[in-house]
Amino acid sequence: MKSHFKYLLITLALACSTKAFSRDVILIENLSDAESGKMLLNIIQKKFNIPRKLITYRSVNKECMKTSDAIMQLCLKQNGEMEIVKINKAVIENTFRVFLEAEG
Numbered sequence: 001m002k003s004h005f006k007y008l009l010i011t012l013a014l015a016c017s018t019k020a021f022s023r024d025v026i027l028i029e030n031l032s033d034a035e036s037g038k039m040l041l042n043i044i045q046k047k048f049n050i051p052r053k054l055i056t057y058r059s060v061n062k063e064c065m066k067t068s069d070a071i072m073q074l075c076l077k078q079n080g081e082m083e084i085v086k087i088n089k090a091v092i093e094n095t096f097r098v099f100l101e102a103e104g
Contacts, residue, residue, distance in 0.1 A: 025054040027070035029085075031078045034059065040076055071095075 026044070030037035041057060044050050056070070064075035064085055072092060073085040 024056040024068065024070035025072070026050065027056045027058070027068050027073045028076065029058050029060045029064040029074070030076045031060055031064065032076050032080055036076060036080055040074075040082065 028037070028040060028044075030040070037057065037059065041052075041055065044055060045052055064073070064083070066085065068086065070086065072087045075083045075085050077083060
């Protein structure tokens with residue numbers, strides 16, 4: 001179990017340090033107003049204890065990109081609804097458990 005934890009931390013550290021060569025971890029695309037986007041960022045950071053540097057945030061005009069290779073892609077629609085465009089459940093469950101455990 002400890003070796004899995006160390007492996008996840010090393011992978012996460014590498015993903016953060018080699019941003020130019022890695023894919024987005026969490027991609028948020030905002031079709032709504034800037035205030036709604038900031039609120040969603042705050043919720044993700046505070047409620048789920050996710051560091052800001054793991055989140056890529058973009059304001060978009062027409063539609064959310066469907067071809068991203070992000071681990072999790074969220075789309076905040078103009079009406080304020082959030083859509084999960086893409087999610088790799090296995091990676092999320094194994095990696096983000098570290099942040100949820102840090103809370104307790």
